[in-house]
Amino acid sequence: MYYNGVYHLFYQYNPKGAIWGNIVWAHSVSKDLINWIPLEPAIYPSKVFDKYGTWSGSATILPGNKPVILYTGIVDANKTQVQNYAIPANMSDPYLRKWIKPDNNPLIVADKTINKSQFRDPTTAWMGRDGNWRILVGSVRNHRGKVIMYKSDKDFMKWTKAKHPLHSAPGTGNWECPDFFPVSLKNKNGLDTSYNGKDIKHVLKVSFDVTRFDHYTIGTYDTKKDKYFPDNTSIDGWKGLRLDYGNYYASKTFFDNGKNRRILLGWANESDTVDNDVRKGWAGVHPIPRKIWLDPSGKQLVQWPVQELETLRKKKVQLNNKKLNKGEKVEIKGITVAQADVEVIFSFTSLDKAEPFDPSWADLYAQDVCAIKGSMVQGGLGPFGLLTLASKNLEEYTPVFFRIFKTHDKYKVLMCSDASRSSLKNETTMYKPSFAGYVDVDLADKKLSLRSLIDHSVVESFGAGGKTCITSRVYPTLAIFDKAHLFAFNNGAERITIETLNAWSMANAKLH
Numbered sequence: 001m002y003y004n005g006v007y008h009l010f011y012q013y014n015p016k017g018a019i020w021g022n023i024v025w026a027h028s029v030s031k032d033l034i035n036w037i038p039l040e041p042a043i044y045p046s047k048v049f050d051k052y053g054t055w056s057g058s059a060t061i062l063p064g065n066k067p068v069i070l071y072t073g074i075v076d077a078n079k080t081q082v083q084n085y086a087i088p089a090n091m092s093d094p095y096l097r098k099w100i101k102p103d104n105n106p107l108i109v110a111d112k113t114i115n116k117s118q119f120r121d122p123t124t125a126w127m128g129r130d131g132n133w134r135i136l137v138g139s140v141r142n143h144r145g146k147v148i149m150y151k152s153d154k155d156f157m158k159w160t161k162a163k164h165p166l167h168s169a170p171g172t173g174n175w176e177c178p179d180f181f182p183v184s185l186k187n188k189n190g191l192d193t194s195y196n197g198k199d200i201k202h203v204l205k206v207s208f209d210v211t212r213f214d215h216y217t218i219g220t221y222d223t224k225k226d227k228y229f230p231d232n233t234s235i236d237g238w239k240g241l242r243l244d245y246g247n248y249y250a251s252k253t254f255f256d257n258g259k260n261r262r263i264l265l266g267w268a269n270e271s272d273t274v275d276n277d278v279r280k281g282w283a284g285v286h287p288i289p290r291k292i293w294l295d296p297s298g299k300q301l302v303q304w305p306v307q308e309l310e311t312l313r314k315k316k317v318q319l320n321n322k323k324l325n326k327g328e329k330v331e332i333k334g335i336t337v338a339q340a341d342v343e344v345i346f347s348f349t350s351l352d353k354a355e356p357f358d359p360s361w362a363d364l365y366a367q368d369v370c371a372i373k374g375s376m377v378q379g380g381l382g383p384f385g386l387l388t389l390a391s392k393n394l395e396e397y398t399p400v401f402f403r404i405f406k407t408h409d410k411y412k413v414l415m416c417s418d419a420s421r422s423s424l425k426n427e428t429t430m431y432k433p434s435f436a437g438y439v440d441v442d443l444a445d446k447k448l449s450l451r452s453l454i455d456h457s458v459v460e461s462f463g464a465g466g467k468t469c470i471t472s473r474v475y476p477t478l479a480i481f482d483k484a485h486l487f488a489f490n491n492g493a494e495r496i497t498i499e500t501l502n503a504w505s506m507a508n509a510k511l512h
């Protein structure tokens with residue numbers, strides 16, 4: 001949340017080790033979303049209504065500028081889940097270090113129609129035109145994921161379950177970490193969660209417990225019926241849009257009224273072995289905060305690293321108008337390529353060499369197609385892109401690249417961030433997927449842009465200005481620190497031009 005000029009990040013944390021368990025609400029604060037001050041935990045198990053766990057939730061700013069946290073408490077060994085609230089102990093403390101959990105908790109208890117062990121993660125509240133507050137809680141019934149709505153009058157204390165869920169979808173499994181917010185049809189500005197004026201759509205984002213991806217739909221919120229209806233351009237299920245096609249889960253947005261934008265924060269778990277996590281003493285990172293808005297098409301969201309990240313940019317190198325024929329690569333030198341920000345625009349003169357899209361792939365996820373058509377499989381138009389965290393002789397590399405296919409009467413752009421060759425480590429439990437998504441982009445100008453944030457074990461990539469985002473976690477053994485290399489490459493028959501490539505060494509953020 002953003003409160004009185006300070007960003008507050010609350011996150012699920014195990015103070016006793018680098019494995020899941022003993023979950024508390026860790027708390028860090030920042031003035032710029034980049035440099036953070038860690039504080040003591042804000043919420044931890046201590047009462048009968050959260051004795052077995054303090055799980056995820058959200059913050060809401062109530063009238064009178066009063067912040068309140070809603071969170072899921074675990075009350076017994078059966079993982080029975082209830083919804084609780086907490087308030088700051090001292091409103092004059094600019095960092096709101098201490099939080100109180102009043103004795104009138106829990107605020108919401110599951111009725112007999114709800115699976116009490118799958119009932120969690122209350123959203124930021126919004127106020128309807130009737131003056132009543134509303135929140136959503138994620139749940140499931142008979143494999144049908146749903147978000148249950150609760151309403152309260154202005155006191156925020158007495159909550160009643162609505163007659164029906166705001167939305168549900170069959171065959172999707174349990175819905176975690178729901179998020180529901182308005183987006184503008186007119187510009188990139190964010191909107192307060194309670195905003196319900198003209199020229200808006202609503203976004204419902206849920207984390208699918210089964211697939212471990214964050215999915216969303218764009219649609220219409222019928223305030224009279226308190227129902228959400230996804231647009232017919234939004235697939236409502238596992239094949240639908242994702243916020244990020246890689247290692248990115250349990251995300252949450254908030255409205256930053258200081259800069260009139262909506263900010264997305266997520267979690268990138270480790271893909272390494274648990275033993276290695278324990279050895280290094282930490283597990284899980286927060287990717288760079290992203291500004292999020294509705295694409296002018298109205299069909300999808302767009303994400304971009306917050307502008308404040310650019311304050312960490314140091315030494316810069318540049319390439320212009322560099323041609324890459326089939327099989328060629330060029331090394332980007334002169335910066336710290338294991339800790340870098342890279343922006344590149346690729347262009348090509350013709351779409352004629354685009355390969356036909358195999359009809360047998362129609363039911364595959366993009367990730368499966370990327371596994372078949374990797375960066376070293378020569379193509380027509382692509383693969384072209386970046387080889388990040390590469391060793392000198394390419395024993396290790398994490399390619400981020402595009403490949404353009406031709407379907408009946410249009411083109412299909414595949415974007416991959418392929419971890420399969422990222423590390424010589426070969427532990428069977430290490431996860432090295434060929435993450436991928438399709439990019440809905442107009443190729444009339446025959447250009448594609450890519451931005452990759454490279455940070456040792458994290459590669460966050462943004463295709464076509466943030467239309468498709470992929471976060472990979474990788475663990476090279478050779479391509480580390482100053483032994484890492486960065487290349488731009490082309491393995492397609494069509495010659496590619498690097499119109500511009502700007503790359504910066506990135507400084508360390510400050511952790512006070």
